[in-house]
Amino acid sequence: MTDSKIAALAARIPEDFDLGVATASWQIEGDSKGRGSSIWDDFAKVPGNIKDGSVADPACDHVNRVEGDLDILKDLGVDSYRFSVSWPRVMPGNNQPNPEGIGFYNRLIDGLLERGIKPVLTMYHWDMPSELQAIGGWLNKDIHKHFQNYANLLAENFADRVGMWATLNEPWVSAYLGYATKLHAPGLGNPAAGFEAGYRLMSAHGAAMSVLREHKANMPGIALNLTEVITEDERVRAQADHVDSLQNRFWLDLLAGRGVSEALIERTSQFTDWSFIDQAQLKDIAQPIDWLGINYYTPIRIAPASEGDQKAALGQDFSLYPGVPEGAQMASREPRTEMGWEIFPASLTETLKQTAERLPNIPLYLSENGAAFDDQLVDGEIHDQDRVDFYLGHLNAVMDAKDQGVDVRGYFAWSLMDNIEWAEGLEKRFGIYYVDPKNQARIPKDSAKMFKEICKRNK
């Protein structure tokens, strides 16, 4: 049954389509001794912040096991591997380069190239150096200059070999989970700070884009977490519009050179006057990118508050959208993943179509897509049929968008292996490889076998 579905899907994927897997530094690396401290180290030390008490070590002990992990990637047969650089590993907070840290990423990049895999580098996947947080982090008015120094170091060292660059990963999460609320590091819990952090993240993106262009880096871009905001009820149109504007349009408007919309400025006036906006920075932010990454997991549904208690998905909460008018609630439907996230592949097709309209003429990539399920290791195997179905459904949804004219060129499964799911800890498993916490063994789940088969048929 699954075999015929794999064959049918593989037949839809063009030969030059990029198939890859993704990870992020803090979630997999371990070896915190080999680097400076980050906001996630500080956050993880506070009891209760991370559900199972996970800290940076050992995670997947990836720094010490990089050769084996590279061999796994080779065996999977992926075209590309998306990883992130830990800022405090290459440039601990004192802004001095750390040769050992740079050496680690050189080994990783060279190891990928030796195996015929394209390195896709994310500069910022949430692990800001603690010392920079001490001066305000994404609220510091010069933070883009610090990011520019960091970008410069990365470009000088890696631009000759990296195939694609993402400046930021999901700046919405950094700003609204980390600054507006306390769900993620640094855990400020100040709604007004969310807007400013979001803007300053984008000004750092603009500054880094200039650096990457100066170094003639291949394919600079950014990865945003975009999704369709669905409502079937006119009465909550205003609420859905505000959520859509903070989740999706704010970032795309800035990239497209449309600035911050009047409607958003008005709706958030109780929190901020947006006086931190700088015209020169707006111009930098709007310089063309070579690709846009979309991290997609689940849609957002908005229902009237009067509809009785609906079930919201984990992490979907109006506190993440300061300024949303009263009268609505977040809702989601079955079926769900272990994160409580609704599984609805058609909304991925819609998200791609909508994004292509909002930011036209930019090649799109699914820079992340995947699911956590309650995997059971039985006799050395993990039959994760639910995840296999998730991937089949969503890859087909991507091909549906392609068939309808969207220029989507690649897909990265999240994640190569089980890792620290931020505040959810190690218990939420997103990997296509199972990681045994007892001995760090990597065990391919059925979803890895499926992904390998798709990669093989796509060669």
Ligand code: NOJ
């Ligand atoms: C998005 C993030 O980029 C990644 O770090 C995270 O693990 C996945 N979503 C799953 O929540």
